[in-house]
Amino acid sequence: xxxxxxxxxxFNLIPxxxxxFAVSTVVFLFIGWVHGRYRLKTNKKVMVRDELASTxxxxxxxxxxxxxVTAVDHYNQRTEAIRNEALSLDRVYASTKYLNAADQIIAxxxxxxxxxxxxxxxxxxNSFDDLDRNIASLETQLDQxxxxxxxxxxxxxxxxxxFADKTLRSRVxxxxxxxxxxxxxxxxxxxxxxxxxxxxxLIVSAMLCGYSMAVKKEEDWYLTMxxxxxxxxxxxxxxxxxxxxxxxxxxxxxxxLLRFQKLVQ
Numbered sequence: 332x333x334x335x336x337x338x339x340x341x342f343n344l345i346p347x348x349x350x351x352f353a354v355s356t357v358v359f360l361f362i363g364w365v366h367g368r369y370r371l372k373t374n375k376k377v378m379v380r381d382e383l384a385s386t387x388x389x390x391x392x393x394x395x396x397x398x399x400v401t402a403v404d405h406y407n408q409r410t411e412a413i414r415n416e417a418l419s420l421d422r423v424y425a426s427t428k429y430l431n432a433a434d435q436i437i438a439x440x441x442x443x444x445x446x447x448x449x450x451x452x453x454x455x456x457n458s459f460d461d462l463d464r465n466i467a468s469l470e471t472q473l474d475q476x477x478x479x480x481x482x483x484x485x486x487x488x489x490x491x492x493x494f495a496d497k498t499l500r501s502r503v504x505x506x507x508x509x510x511x512x513x514x515x516x517x518x519x520x521x522x523x524x525x526x527x528x529x530x531x532x533l534i535v536s537a538m539l540c541g542y543s544m545a546v547k548k549e550e551d552w553y554l555t556m557x558x559x560x561x562x563x564x565x566x567x568x569x570x571x572x573x574x575x576x577x578x579x580x581x582x583x584x585x586x587x588l589l590r591f592q593k594l595v596q
Contacts, residue, residue: 345574352530353563356537360555363538367545377546387539391532395565398529402572405519409575410584412513417587419506420446424595426502429495434483441476443595446588448472449510452517453576459518466514473507533562 370377427438448469456462487495571578
């Protein structure tokens with residue numbers, strides 16, 4: 332079993348990842364500090380090249396900044412997808428008035444099932460397999476609704492059939508496209524290789540920080556701990572942006588879909 336498979340099947344560990352990074356950084360900071368003290372005892376002269384140290388810290392900042400910007404972009408894509416989903420659902424809901432009375436009731440039930448399935452996509456999803464299964468359930472609801480709309484338009488009242496055929500059908504097609512886009516965004520996350528590289532950079536920087544403090548005998552644990560706290564907060568924010576359904580308030584993030592859910596209840 333490779334590491335990618337292990338990560339993909341343990342979504343429940345996502346909330347703890349900033350703490351794993353923080354603890355790892357503290358451990359390697361201490362390792363670097365101990366190694367620096369050891370070298371001072373075994374060597375008469377130990378030097379730390381500031382230029383090389385600055386390069387390593389700069390590279391860490393570059394990778395961290397790149398991942399942060401990517402996470403912000405992914406978050407914006409997901410929030411925009413939710414707004415588009417809610418808007419499309421509202422439009423389809425409004426257009427069901429062109430169907431006959433019995434079909435209007437059934438169409439609204441289908442819309443309720445769709446929004447319920449959409450809100451359940453991330454519920455109890457601890458792996459990509461669980462996520463795929465929930466997405467498949469959503470797509471099934473959409474397919475059933477499309478089939479029903481096609482049949483109901485054919486038996487809609489004569490005076491509204493043209494509106495149903497043009498307006499309702501086009502809005503249902505748009506609904507399918509919007510949900511397909513949202514599904515793509517659901518799986519859009521940074522490459523595991525990039526996250527591993529960030530982790531390696533952070534622990535190397537921590538070791539270098541501890542080593543430099545020990546060799547230069549300029550130990551400032553207050554600023555060092557402040558740096559580690561800020562780093563942990565930064566990683567937590569990145570994870571919130573990348574996995575909002577796991578870390579951000581569910582009601583706040585999905586409020587527009589929840590509003591529509593109340594409308595069709």
